[in-house]
Amino acid sequence: xxxxxxxxxxxxxxxxxxxxxxxxxxxxxxxxxxxxxxxxxxxxxxxxxxxxxxxxxxxxxxxxxxxxxxxxxxxxxxxxxxxxxxxxxxxxxxxxxxxxxxxxxxxxxxxxxxxxxxxxxxxxxxxxxxxxxxxxxxxxxxxxxxxxxxxxxxxxxxxxxxxxxxxxxxxxxxxxxxxxxxxxxxxxxxxxxxxxxxxxxxxxxxxxxxxxxxxxxxxxxxxxxxxxxxxxxxxxxxxxxxxxxxxxxxxxxxxxxxxxxxxxxxxxxxxxxxxxxxxxxxxxxxxxxxxxxxxxxxxxxxxxxxxxxxxxxxxxx
Amino acid sequence: xxxxxxxxxxxxxxxxxxxxxxxxxxxxxxxxxxxxxxxxxxxxxxxxxxxxxxxxxxxxxxxxxxxxxxxxxxxxxxxxxxxxxxxxxxxxxxxxxxxxxxxxxxxxxxxxxxxxxxxxxxxxxxxxxxxxxxxxxxxxxxxxxxxxxxxxxxxxxxxxxxxx
Numbered sequence: 001x002x003x004x005x006x007x008x009x010x011x012x013x014x015x016x017x018x019x020x021x022x023x024x025x026x027x028x029x030x031x032x033x034x035x036x037x038x039x040x041x042x043x044x045x046x047x048x049x050x051x052x053x054x055x056x057x058x059x060x061x062x063x064x065x066x067x068x069x070x071x072x073x074x075x076x077x078x079x080x081x082x083x084x085x086x087x088x089x090x091x092x093x094x095x096x097x098x099x100x101x102x103x104x105x106x107x108x109x110x111x112x113x114x115x116x117x118x119x120x121x122x123x124x125x126x127x128x129x130x131x132x133x134x135x136x137x138x139x140x141x142x143x144x145x146x147x148x149x150x151x152x153x154x155x156x157x158x159x160x161x162x163x164x165x166x167x168x169x170x171x172x173x174x175x176x177x178x179x180x181x182x183x184x185x186x187x188x189x190x191x192x193x194x195x196x197x198x199x200x201x202x203x204x205x206x207x208x209x210x211x212x213x214x215x216x217x218x219x220x221x222x223x224x225x226x227x228x229x230x231x232x233x234x235x236x237x238x239x240x241x242x243x244x245x246x247x248x249x250x251x252x253x254x255x256x257x258x259x260x261x262x263x264x265x266x267x268x269x270x271x272x273x274x275x276x277x278x279x280x281x282x283x284x285x286x287x288x289x290x291x292x293x294x295x296x297x298x299x300x301x302x303x304x305x306x307x308x309x310x311x312x313x314x315x316x317x
Numbered sequence: 318x319x320x321x322x323x324x325x326x327x328x329x330x331x332x333x334x335x336x337x338x339x340x341x342x343x344x345x346x347x348x349x350x351x352x353x354x355x356x357x358x359x360x361x362x363x364x365x366x367x368x369x370x371x372x373x374x375x376x377x378x379x380x381x382x383x384x385x386x387x388x389x390x391x392x393x394x395x396x397x398x399x400x401x402x403x404x405x406x407x408x409x410x411x412x413x414x415x416x417x418x419x420x421x422x423x424x425x426x427x428x429x430x431x432x433x434x435x436x437x438x439x440x441x442x443x444x445x446x447x448x449x450x451x452x453x454x455x456x457x458x459x460x461x462x463x464x465x466x467x468x469x470x471x472x473x474x475x476x477x478x479x480x481x
């Protein structure tokens with residue numbers, strides 16, 4: 001049985017995009033579209049989640065993600081509590097459940113969970129009361145579904161359709177929870193060609209089985225692309241044996257205006273942030289006319305509002 | 318049974334005649350999705366309004382959200398003018414409980430503070446649960462609470478009222 005779906009097929013929790021049917025993905029994107037104008041109104045709020053309590057449970061710090069969830073919840077009129085929980089006191093699963101039980105006793109309605117360990121949000125979802133929904137805001141290397149959804153929303157806004165696109169995901173796919181969510185969503189929404197581009201050491205073995213084309217040469221991989229998604233290179237990867245240096249990486253896999261010119265002239269450039277300028281992306285590209293990196297941030301609020309609204313409406317009271 | 322309901326087009330013409338003397342350049346016509354927008358489109362044309370037409374989807378303002386969840390097809394609200402100080406003519410197809418109108422007014426006030434709001438409906442079918450009454454009604458009748466009046470639009474744009 002699928003943990004994140006109700007028996008009637010509606011969304012119960014959002015833990016991963018893996019296995020979510022196209023109808024649910026499209027429903028989320030359509031709902032997000034109707035939330036787009038709320039941020040531009042006199043009163044930047046709708047009363048949908050009035051009286052609901054949403055807890056941001058961040059076992060791993062991420063100010064940006066937490067802030068966008070907080071804004072989204074507040075625009076839906078929910079009450080938001082932010083909890084940054086140090087993982088040192090949370091080494092065992094029982095400790096997580098204690099925290100969750102305590103918050104449930106305070107009448108929580110929704111948990112937004114970020115954790116460095118894969119499966120943490122699933123674990124909490126499996127153990128919460130029926131009226132509580134869980135949203136995974138990033139777990140280890142596994143999944144970051146709302147980021148994946150906002151990327152799909154951005155692509156649809158700029159390109160209109162999915163069925164005629166070539167999309168390239170460039171960089172550290174191995175350590176990226178974003179990339180996995182993106183590949184699942186792109187394939188489900190009908191993108192005919194998804195490419196991953198990166199050095200062998202940063203691509204997971206067997207990534208081809210996810211239905212993508214693998215390129216180790218960036219020039220070849222970018223040719224004819226409609227969408228270029230750059231991934232953040234985690235600084236700590238430099239220290240290990242995976243990469244020689246930031247300069248070396250930039251030379252082969254950094255997105256420069258020259259390399260971008262190999263993609264289609266109207267190709268868009270995306271990045272989940274925060275960017276390492278001069279490592280995976282040149283400033284001229286990040287701030288250039290083809291960059292949609294800031295619109296991604298704006299759209300992220302509407303997409304998270306849509307997910308929260310759908311979950312709150314689908315929870316069994 | 319459907320034969321006993323009046324022709325939708327006749328009702329809209331009657332509504333337009335009643336509303337016409339009250340229209341000023343400050344009047345902004347707003348239809349509620351979905352049936353109210355169809356009626357509002359026609360009124361907008363018949364009344365030769367110089368203002369753009371507004372549309373409202375009240376899904377985010379419904380009072381039954383926690384029981385039935387989000388409507389599967391939410392459409393964006395489009396209010397292309399500043400509502401501050403406007404005279405709004407709010408248009409819906411059928412007035413029943415009054416809850417839709419309440420939700421619509423709540424949403425309108427989140428866009429600004431209008432000078433006035435008047436309500437025009439194609440059919441007032443009775444069964445009000447809130448102190449909401451139309452300023453203009455094309456037709457007034459009393460229908461048992463287990464029955465519904467629906468406005469539907471055919472492919473050629475023709476509007477029809479049916480009883481179900």
